[in-house]
Amino acid sequence: MREKWINLLSVITIGFALLILSITVFTLYNVELIAKRLPGKFTIMVYLKDGLPGNEIKHSEALLKRDSLVKSVVYISKEKAYRELRHNLRGAEYILEGLNENPLSPSFEVKIKKDRFSMEKVEALINRLKSKPYVDDIDYGRQILDFVQSFRTAMRAVGIFFSVLIFFAIIFVIYTTVKILFYRRNEEIETYKLLGATAGFIRAPFLIEGGIIGFVGGIFGVVESYTFYYVLVRLAEEFPLLKYLSFPVNMFGVMPIIGLLLGLFGTVVALGRIKY
Amino acid sequence: MITFNGVTKAYGNYRALSDISLNIRKGEMAFMTGPSGAGKTTLLKLIYLAERPDTGNIIIAGYNTATLKEKSVPFLRRNIGVVFQDFRLLHNKTVYDNIALALRIRGIAQGEIKNRVDNVLKLVGLRHKAEGYPLSLSGGESQRIAIARAVVGEPTVLLADEPTGNLDYDNSISIMDIFREINAKGTTIFIGTHNHDLFRNTGLRILKLNEGSLAGEGVG
Ligand SMILES: Nc1ncnc2c1ncn2[C@@H]1O[C@H](COP(=O)(O)OP(=O)(O)OP(=O)(O)O)[C@@H](O)[C@H]1O
Ligand SMILES: [Mg+2]
Numbered sequence: 314m315r316e317k318w319i320n321l322l323s324v325i326t327i328g329f330a331l332l333i334l335s336i337t338v339f340t341l342y343n344v345e346l347i348a349k350r351l352p353g354k355f356t357i358m359v360y361l362k363d364g365l366p367g368n369e370i371k372h373s374e375a376l377l378k379r380d381s382l383v384k385s386v387v388y389i390s391k392e393k394a395y396r397e398l399r400h401n402l403r404g405a406e407y408i409l410e411g412l413n414e415n416p417l418s419p420s421f422e423v424k425i426k427k428d429r430f431s432m433e434k435v436e437a438l439i440n441r442l443k444s445k446p447y448v449d450d451i452d453y454g455r456q457i458l459d460f461v462q463s464f465r466t467a468m469r470a471v472g473i474f475f476s477v478l479i480f481f482a483i484i485f486v487i488y489t490t491v492k493i494l495f496y497r498r499n500e501e502i503e504t505y506k507l508l509g510a511t512a513g514f515i516r517a518p519f520l521i522e523g524g525i526i527g528f529v530g531g532i533f534g535v536v537e538s539y540t541f542y543y544v545l546v547r548l549a550e551e552f553p554l555l556k557y558l559s560f561p562v563n564m565f566g567v568m569p570i571i572g573l574l575l576g577l578f579g580t581v582v583a584l585g586r587i588k589y
Numbered sequence: 590m591i592t593f594n595g596v597t598k599a600y601g602n603y604r605a606l607s608d609i610s611l612n613i614r615k616g617e618m619a620f621m622t623g624p625s626g627a628g629k630t631t632l633l634k635l636i637y638l639a640e641r642p643d644t645g646n647i648i649i650a651g652y653n654t655a656t657l658k659e660k661s662v663p664f665l666r667r668n669i670g671v672v673f674q675d676f677r678l679l680h681n682k683t684v685y686d687n688i689a690l691a692l693r694i695r696g697i698a699q700g701e702i703k704n705r706v707d708n709v710l711k712l713v714g715l716r717h718k719a720e721g722y723p724l725s726l727s728g729g730e731s732q733r734i735a736i737a738r739a740v741v742g743e744p745t746v747l748l749a750d751e752p753t754g755n756l757d758y759d760n761s762i763s764i765m766d767i768f769r770e771i772n773a774k775g776t777t778i779f780i781g782t783h784n785h786d787l788f789r790n791t792g793l794r795i796l797k798l799n800e801g802s803l804a805g806e807g808v809g
Contacts, residue, residue: 501679501681503677504677504679505690505694506663506666507637507639507666507671507673507677508666508667508690508691508694508738509663509664509665509666509667509691509694509695509742510663510694511663511694512663514694588659589638589659589662589663
């Protein structure tokens with residue numbers, strides 16, 4: 314009878330561990346999504362050398378547009394840049410008074426296709442552009458990109474660390490449970506051995522029990538994760554910002570299997586060698 | 590069937606058995622007697638490998654226990670039925686399941702298990718107790734269930750440790766009848782007991798154990 318409570322307790326513990334696991338996966342998944350969405354807002358400013366002939370500008374623009382990474386290219390002439398600057402300096406145009414010529418460079422405003430985005434590809438493109446004779450300088454949101462990139466890497470590390478920790482926690486719970494059950498049945502097992510039971514025969518019921526505990530814990534984890542998901546969906550009605558988050562629902566199916574495998578593994582470790 | 594050559598067994602500093610040599614022939618029924626603490630249980634434990642000797646060697650059904658692989662221990666034990674002094678019945682299982690366990694561990698099919706358990710319950714006269722639990726049995730009934738479990742697997746050797754410890758004279762004699770019936774089918778039987786009524790006028794061999802040493806043989 315008491316064994317049922319021990320089992321229930323470990324099922325619940327495993328369920329909660331798996332809930333934490335799914336929250337971890339959920340967080341990682343969304344960091345990845347955000348990191349992928351970000352490039353849509355990402356622009357490269359390519360400043361051109363002064364005094365390039367019109368047809369050469371047209372030619373390079375066409376060439377750039379043909380690049381598989383590039384979504385759009387907008388040419389901003391020296392004059393247009395000046396106008397924009399004046400416009401932005403409204404009320405303080407006197408700053409430009411002393412200049413007897415337009416100090417600005419013409420430029421291309423290049424947008425990247427977000428589905429093709431990767432930091433490596435963008436850097437390769439930038440390096441290619443830098444070597445072009447018509448390019449004077451290139452400006453892009455390097456810091457932001459770097460920050461997102463390292464945030465992503467850090468989150469991955471934290472996520473993996475958490476997942477491993479949770480796996481170990483689940484194995485430990487099963488290990489302890491099976492150890493307790495094993496010691497409680499010690500006399501019985503001794504009798505089994507004296508009657509001629511093999512180690513496999515003795516192990517089997519524990520493996521079944523450990524497997525079931527893990528599996529049911531996994532189902533419990535699914536229920537809890539689904540509840541978490543449901544609460545998020547509900548909250549999204551109140552806080553529209555949450556709508557941008559997605560839930561990796563696919564992982565629900567895997568949790569009972571994870572529970573089962575960890576259950577079996579924990580049991581094997583707990584039983585160790587059956588001595589005669 | 591059972592051979593001891595110069596066997597010694599100590600528990601810590603206490604010598605429970607010293608320099609035991611004996612031989613029980615195939616198909617024989619023999620007794621071992623001696624006062625409490627003489628080492629009867631210890632000697633039987635050495636046979637079913639619950640204890641290992643410190644020196645000397647033990648040969649059971651042709652197997653030297655010293656060189657027997659650990660993996661083979663369960664299989665050797667299946668050839669040795671044991672009536673334990675403290676019965677070792679499992680309290681959470683019915684009488685039927687206690688006896689059936691000895692067959693389940695051998696992977697025998699349910700149908701055959703049912704037949705064989707029925708038969709041994711008939712042999713010990715306790716068919717009506719099949720669905721009872723060990724804690725509801727009298728001492729003598731527990732003893733007979735322990736015997737039923739020991740013989741259900743049709744072992745080649747039957748060891749009985751004080752099998753009439755809880756029985757009155759009449760019941761002890763009826764237990765002996767059961768043993769004779771089993772022995773008649775060819776099972777080697779070795780009984781440790783201090784109940785002299787069991788072997789009186791049987792004409793069977795009696796090994797006398799005293800303070801861990803063999804102190805001669807007699808005939809009942
Ligand atoms: N596991 C053990 N640890 C230490 N000493 C033990 C152990 N088992 C038995 N002994 C000691 O070894 C001696 C022989 O014990 P054993 O149980 O073999 O005697 P026995 O002849 O079966 O006695 P009884 O007729 O009372 O059952 C006793 O002195 C006992 O105290
Ligand atoms: Mg004894």
